[in-house]
Amino acid sequence: MLEWLQTHGHWGYVYAACVVSALLLLADLLPPWVRQRQLRAQLRARLRRESAHTKSTVDTLEPPVA
Amino acid sequence: MNPILRWFHQLGSPPYFYAFATRWMPWTGGIALVLAMIGMYWGLYAAPADYLQGDSFRIIYIHVPSAWMSMLIYVLMAINGAIALIWRIKLSEIVFLSCAPIGAMFTAITLVTGMLWGKPTWGTYWEWDARLTSELALLFLYFGVIGLASAYDDVRQGARAAAVLALVGVVNIPIIHFSVQWWNTLHQGDTVRLIGKSSIHPSMLWPLLIMATAAKLYFLFALLLRARGLLLEHERGKHWVRSQVLGVSD
Numbered sequence: 465m466l467e468w469l470q471t472h473g474h475w476g477y478v479y480a481a482c483v484v485s486a487l488l489l490l491a492d493l494l495p496p497w498v499r500q501r502q503l504r505a506q507l508r509a510r511l512r513r514e515s516a517h518t519k520s521t522v523d524t525l526e527p528p529v530a
Numbered sequence: 531m532n533p534i535l536r537w538f539h540q541l542g543s544p545p546y547f548y549a550f551a552t553r554w555m556p557w558t559g560g561i562a563l564v565l566a567m568i569g570m571y572w573g574l575y576a577a578p579a580d581y582l583q584g585d586s587f588r589i590i591y592i593h594v595p596s597a598w599m600s601m602l603i604y605v606l607m608a609i610n611g612a613i614a615l616i617w618r619i620k621l622s623e624i625v626f627l628s629c630a631p632i633g634a635m636f637t638a639i640t641l642v643t644g645m646l647w648g649k650p651t652w653g654t655y656w657e658w659d660a661r662l663t664s665e666l667a668l669l670f671l672y673f674g675v676i677g678l679a680s681a682y683d684d685v686r687q688g689a690r691a692a693a694v695l696a697l698v699g700v701v702n703i704p705i706i707h708f709s710v711q712w713w714n715t716l717h718q719g720d721t722v723r724l725i726g727k728s729s730i731h732p733s734m735l736w737p738l739l740i741m742a743t744a745a746k747l748y749f750l751f752a753l754l755l756r757a758r759g760l761l762l763e764h765e766r767g768k769h770w771v772r773s774q775v776l777g778v779s780d
Contacts, residue, residue, distance in 0.1 A: 469649070474585035477650055478574065481589045481643040485596070488642075492635040492752060500759040504775065507766055 542621050544761050545770040551754040558754065562747035569740035577734050586650040591737055593643040594722070595745035596636045600668060601703050603633035603749060607675070608700045611693030621757075623689040624764070626696070627679055628756035632749060634672035640665060652716055660709035661717035664702055671699040685764065 469476045531539075540546045573591035580587035607629035613622040644662065645655040656662065675692045682688030705712075710719045721730045728735060765771050 469646075474650055477586050477646045478588045481592055481646045482570075482574075484642050484646075485592050485639045488635050488639050489748075492632060493755070496752075496756045496759045500755070500762060503759065503762050503766070507762075507771065507775070511772065 542619055544621065544765055544768075545774055547621055548758060548761055548770075548774060551758040555751055555754045555758075558747045559751040562744045562751055565740050565744035565747065569737045569744055572737035573734075573741065577737055578731075580734075583651055586647060587734075589643050589647040590734075591741045593640060593647055594738060595742040596639040596643065597665070598742060599745050599749055600633060600637040600640050600665070601706060602746075603629050603636060604668060604671070604696075604703060605700070607633060608693075608696045611689075611696040615690055615693050615697075618690075620686070620764075621761075623686055623693075624757050624760045625753065626693060627685075627689055627760060628753050630672055630675045630679070630692075630696075632752045632756070634669060634676065636745070636749075637665065637669040637672060641669060657716050659715040659717055660713040661706065661715050664706040664709050667702055668699075668706060671695070671702060674699075 469480055472479075541550060569591060574588050577588070579585050607626055610622045610626040610629065613619055614626055641662075644665070648657070649655050675696050678695055679685075679688040679692035682691060709715060710717055722728045722735065722738065730738070762771065762775065
């Protein structure tokens with residue numbers, strides 16, 4: 465890596481700085497973005513389960529139609 | 531009440547902040563991306579090479595905005611830490627916690643790009659000079675804040691403990707800024723000044739200012755993203771999350 469930098473002169477250092485910065489930006493952005501998507505999906509799934517449970521309870525409690 | 535003050539008070543409410551973040555995230559992220567592309571093209575290909583440092587000076591367009599952001603974010607984090615300690619406002623704790631990883635990322639970029647600039651310019655990647663060492667101390671302070679905040683089971687208690695560390699660490703910010711004046715360092719002095727004439731040519735200054743604006747907008751975007759996620763995590767059982775975030779009406 466260090467040898468590659470030295471053989472590519474000034475532009476090698478410039479491009480290496482760009483690549484490392486882009487990787488650090490991605491490392492900063494991706495985890496909270498993924499976590500937020502997972503959390504929203506979990507919350508939606510829980511709500512679906514809750515509403516299904518409530519619906520089945522209501523169905524059981526309802527008196528049979530004559 | 532003053533409309534700005536009223537807006538500021540409203541911003542302290544989690545549902546209002548969530549809606550605010552959702553509305554502004556695409557704008558801040560989008561404009562940051564466009565400005566970064568313009569600034570990078572201008573800085574890397576259109577701006578002239580430095581007469582002394584050659585093309586390696588172009589690292590300035592990443593290094594300098596990141597360095598400014600590393601200090602600015604720390605100050606913002608400490609202010610929110612102080613608010614969290616004094617008034618115990620939940621949103622300040624969340625903003626405080628959200629600032630730390632973004633600030634650490636900008637500090638890491640500053641150090642790595644500085645090293646990559648240092649090798650062709652000074653002949654070495656690293657020197658224990660005042661500016662470099664104090665910036666490294668800033669990275670450790672960010673790590674300390676992140677580590678301390680996550681060491682507690684109670685998130686709010688962890689945020690307040692980390693806020694004390696952040697406030698103590700503020701002393702490092704003037705040291706970083708004035709290190710090139712107080713000590714005889716390898717790092718060059720200030721080339722861009724808010725007050726007085728900058729010693730950098732406008733053809734090189736403009737892309738730098740564009741990149742600095744892009745970095746600030748990126749920070750806002752990342753802050754809103756992280757704060758929104760933390761809010762969702764802490765308030766997941768609240769009624770407003772069901773109605774506002776998941777679109778479920780009871």
